[in-house]
Amino acid sequence: MVFSLGNSFRTVPLNQLIDSDILLQPLQPLPEAGISAVVHHLFTESTHPPVYFALAHLWMKLFPSETGLVSISAARSLSTLFGIVSIPAVFGLSYLAFGSLLVSQLAAAMMAVSPFGVFLAQEARHYTLAVLLVIASLCCLVTAVKNIHLQKTLPISVALIWVAVNCLGIATHYFFVLTLGAQGSVLLGQAWRQTSQDIKALLQPHWQRIYTVVVGTSIGCLVWLPALQAIHGSAPTKWIYDGNPRIDWLAPIGRFLLWAISSWLMLPSAVTTIPLAVVIISGIVTLLFLFWTLPSLSSGLKYQQQHPDTRLATQILVEYLLGAIALFFVFTYGLGMDLTLAPRFQFVYFPALIVLLGAALAGCWQAIPIAREEGNSGDRNSDLKPTAKPYKQSGFKPKISLRVRKYRSILQLHPPLSPSPPLHLQPKKIIVIFILLMGLAGGLTINFNLGYLQNHRPDLLAPIIQKASIAPTVIATTHDHHGQTGRMMGLAWEFKRLSASNEEVKERKIAPQFFLAHRDPETRNHNHALKVLQAQLNKLPRPLDLWLVDFRTKVDLKSQQCVADSKYRSSVGGYKYKLYRCS
Structure with a gap:
């Protein structure tokens, strides 16, 4: 908040006794402070790029101060607003990727109740804006990869938007570079697959537009290189180098799993505010819930991977997620920069994880036994025609009108009552509902400061x-x-x-x-x-x-x-x- 006001921490006297009024002076809005003061103090005292702080400076001028000090509600409301906007943004990314209302609705619902999302939104910091920019950049990536598969040139408007979003991302948080690295891994994977089939594939026009985006983004990143060099090893960033992850190698993995789980699951676990017995019970319930739901989520995601209409979107987001996680551990174990020390850094892969979670939930919701379609023992009518061959074996492909196909799909999703075994669809729907309810409980846990993500209370x-x-x-x-x-x-x-x-x-x-x-x-x-x-x-x-x-x-x-x-x-x-x- 101090930098957003255009004020400096250096006005606080050191090595002498001071009262609360003097200590809180940097939180007093100054009418003469402008965006130039915001940028100046950020570059001389901090390690953050200026975009969010400049926006917050303009935003807080719209609200009156409380007893001469900045309005805490006003400072937090901008981050909260970006967090709210991220809900329809995730809906749009999901629909662009999967073309499914069900996936989009479930992903948006998970974003709305995500404990990690609520945690970022209630902080007066720049991470929800960074999440929005990650979502926008992923939209461009999905569009680009789909165009590559169709051998179509990416529209120049999308290319320009992609470059602009990437440049804004770096100007919002320097760790946005991990987003770019993860996207690069996805594009390299696509390039490798295409060159394995056609060695000249990368010379095609649809790839040349991608090269333009890479060059434009690289130029936008290089602008910040002097600032990155200046903050390397500075006092505010030294804590990232605390510890020795190469020796204590299990701790970063444990922290990473905790932060990843908090994207959709969080029970009361703040050991400093609630009894230890409650924390232990919450841990046991969390583990049991994970053991119960993870197999269904895995099968739901496999459903999306096997479906021809959603296979590519699933591949893009899974590769992006794995690439981002790999970069986190490269920085942690290879460079000694433990990026798992703070949960907020996980904004890099958070939107992709939420969309994949929505896709997995949708796969659980709409799962249909394949045996019914193939006419095997799972088909309730198979005993009436024991000698009938499946269409694939007989070669016979009857023509079915669109209306018949529509009714057949409806019957598959909602079969008539019969004494035959159930479709096992209802239990998976129950799992989806429970996951959404647990996400809501996690969001409330964060809202009441009962989770393990909050620090410095x-x-x-x-x-x-x-x-x-x-x-x-x-x-x-x-x-x-x-x-x-x-x-x-x-x-x-x-x-x-x-x-x-x-x-x-x-x-x-x-x-x-x-x-x-x-x-x-x-x-x-x-x-x-x-x-x-x-x-x-x-x-x-x-x-x-x-x-x-x-x-x-x-x-x-x-x-x-x-x-x-x-x-x-x-x-x-x-x-x-x-x-x-x-x-």
């Missing part, structure tokens, strides 16, 4: 601090970049909200002070900041409560007569905290 830590501290309070944290500033801003915002809604807190007039202990960029340690903190603590009246929140270095507090309170040494909502009572 200041609304959980602030009440603990207010309840435990009667004396004047200091909250200290180590500081490397604006990420730590933002987390302290979240706490300060919660304290203001609690004091405004709680008369008892107002009467106590407890306004915590904050200390951001900045790491010296030259010495790469916090020694100077710790000396300043100790000196400032000596000047404060006693009794005093000192909270160390996400404090990632050792500090000697005995000289300040500060003793740790063992009751308040834990973690909650993504924050680690320790309380020291100073006398």
